[in-house]
Amino acid sequence: MVELRRGGVNLLIRPLERKDLKDVHGVRNEQDTMAYWFEEPYESYDELEELYNEHIHDTHERRFVIEEAGEFAGVVELVDIDYIPRTCEIQVIVLSKFRGRKLAQKAMESALEHAFYILNMHKVFLYVDTVNKSAIHVYKKLGFQLEGTMKEQFYARGSYRDCYFMGILKHDFMRDRQHK
Template sequence: MTTTIKLRALEKDDLTFLHKLFNNADVMHYWFSESYMSMEKLKESFDKCYDNERNREFILTDGHEPLGYVGLFDIDPRHRHAEFAIIIDPSHQGNGYAGSATKLAMDYAFSVLNLHKLYLLVAKTNEKAGHIYEKLGFRVEGELAQHFFINGAYEDAIMMGIFQRDYWER
């Protein structure tokens, strides 16, 4: 894995890359979402949410090549927490980018935004992702039984979180 990976703000030019990800059923399965997003809807959403202070959306890059998408959602300034989510392009999976991207997002959340806590939901069956999050300091906070309907069946989800103080102790 190269050391030139970074997060940069999502730009309108990235919508073609996002469109590809958001219409990939294998990718969206892990986002508990339907793989159905028109380019027009994506453009409309981008324009509408561009200045939304409650979200930070990033493209993970290696130089100019997009590798994935990272988001901090529902940033709550009073309680100082946000939800973390990530997609690594399937053509770049298995190269350690998810761990590096998560660490970059954690650095941003705790150093720049001064959040108290980051949390996420991960499918219980997505053991690889759960392992990455645990390795980076996220702890299981609970299980949501049959919380998401995916591919014709209900799946359990795991809620995980990490506090700023625990992040700095690592």
């Protein structure tokens, strides 16, 4: 559990709990939000609860809730954790009413610290729609590097979408933290 207090913002990053499923269910059924994750905005609560039960002890994922002033603001996840090459994917969603407050950036920074300092990952990567300029800006600020463009990789909003594959290496993340 990480609690950040900066600039009057009371931000908490904590593990996902069963009590959060109602909020997560709402997020996972928003079409605009799920388009950023290139996923279908359809999931029943029963399915989500079943997935939660199935993955509660899964060592290949870590899911965290983002709270601001005690209110659910989104999720940040480390998924597809592979302990051989020491890599994982990171994903973040911040509810629209909380956007513009740098919550995604702060939550991702906390999740990256967890990935590199706790899980000893070597590399964390992500996929982002090439037209999602605000997200790309945040990822670059965190130190992610563009590694390639994947043509028509995902289907969202009625068309195939190009996406960038971006990654950050542990030694680059640590170097950047030392210079701040």
